[in-house]
Amino acid sequence: MKLRLLPIVPAVLAILASPPTRAEVIHATADADGQARLVQIVREGDNIFIPLFACGSLLAVEARWNQSTNQWELRGKNIMAQGFLDEPLVSVSGQPFIVRVPPRLIERSPYLSLEVMRLLGRHGWETDVAWEPSTKELFIRPAQAQPTALSPRGRTLALPTVPEGNRIIGLDPGHPRQAGIQASRGGTEGDFGLRICTALSATLAILGGAPVVLRGEGDDLTPAEVASLANAVRSDFMVSLHGSYHGSPGITVWCWGLQNMVGSGINFIPFEPPGGWTQAALASSVKSSALARKLVKSLNADGIPVRGPFAAPLACLEGVVCPAVVLDFEGLSTAEGASLVNNEQRVNDIAAAAARVLMAGEGGPARPAAQP
């Protein structure tokens, strides 16, 4: 009798040994561009997984999976997304993303999570992906036209008026008037940026220059938009003004650079391909460095505490084709640092020292306007 039961034991053991049955297979309908298709979706708790090859078919792109390396790919005409199974890193046209539910192997087939599918739709193929659990339907629709975090705002910018003069100087207050860091003695970064821009503008006009303040009091422009305006008015030089709460009171002069950030040996490699928007500042990098050095010398000669120049991948200088620098007012939490931006005499001294260099420097001819 006991012997007769023996063959059943392995079957019972096999049932006991099977993995926890948390996965549920759902025969769902996928609606892509109005065409309904059947897709076998897997649900594990709150997570939905869609077969990789079905994802390719729904997005109308080629799907690949390398079984030996576990690398997956979705390849469209101009867009490629890729990653590895069980890894949270997803690359969409060279831009990295981290997901909470990585793609994975289910029953020997590669699956993408709904989170990955949504990400690919939003950042790659401009589609909205939605899952409706009650009707078991997956919707893939062209995205509603709305700006994403990746795209420029795409709005039309009002071009500032360029006054008469023999040299066009673009002046960027750095931030909208009430934005940026808060100085200890009142006022914001944007507030004092505009104040110094006004003083510098007046001094440049007296010396025969054509100063253009690129950002008005309430203009909430992105750095790329400010750069576009600087290029559009054909600036010979651009100066951007910023502030830091901490640090030693004084001005630090910065220019744009990808190599050896502040002498630390750190290099910056942009995601975008060579020749893109980030690289536009490379054309004038030598002249920008020369301008920065002369500014340090001039400010120093006038008794203003100054450091630099330092190079870093500063967003406000990216895309500016003329020589451009940043003046960063440090130590605004201290009385001495705040006096540099609040004391009228000191502001005028800084404006005079900077204007001398900007009018005498080798600005070079303005280049054709470039757009991001």
Add this chain to the structure above:
Amino acid sequence: MKKLAFILVLAAVAAAGWWGYRTWRGRLPGIHGGGPAAPLTSENVPCQVWFPSREGMELCEETSSRPKTDNPAARLRGVIDALHCGPTTPCSLPLFPGESAPRAVFLAADGTAYLDYPAAVFERSQGLREETLFIRALARTILRNCPDVRAFVILGDGSPRDLVSSHMSARGKFVLPTASTKK
């Protein structure tokens, strides 16, 4: 009969092992970085971390601790966590004001570390100087403690950011100095 019993016991042990493995795997967190994290022991080892100074462009060195592990991804996570515990001396500044622990730390096979922070931590800028020092403090700390890391990328809520906070570009990777260039 004994042989059959032995086979059955062997099958039962194998099946139990497989079930245990699947259960353990199912409980792994979604993001762990560079393969399964090595089990951490309660033993900690000291590590050097750097913070922005209140004055000048210098970094302040402090000694902290991280869990002892040989897994590069787990070590990176431990070092980043140690850094985000904040400085202990008044001359140093924390990397970010307030709560700033990363959402995820992932080390890719090419040695690039992806540091994914909640986007809210970047909203309070302290200025260009602090952003520069933040990058340098991260770089020096990683360089000193994680020899497998070649570069790092700053992400916000899982996506690439245009800016580290409000001045410096974050749309790229920060490549650490090699032995010949590091200072």
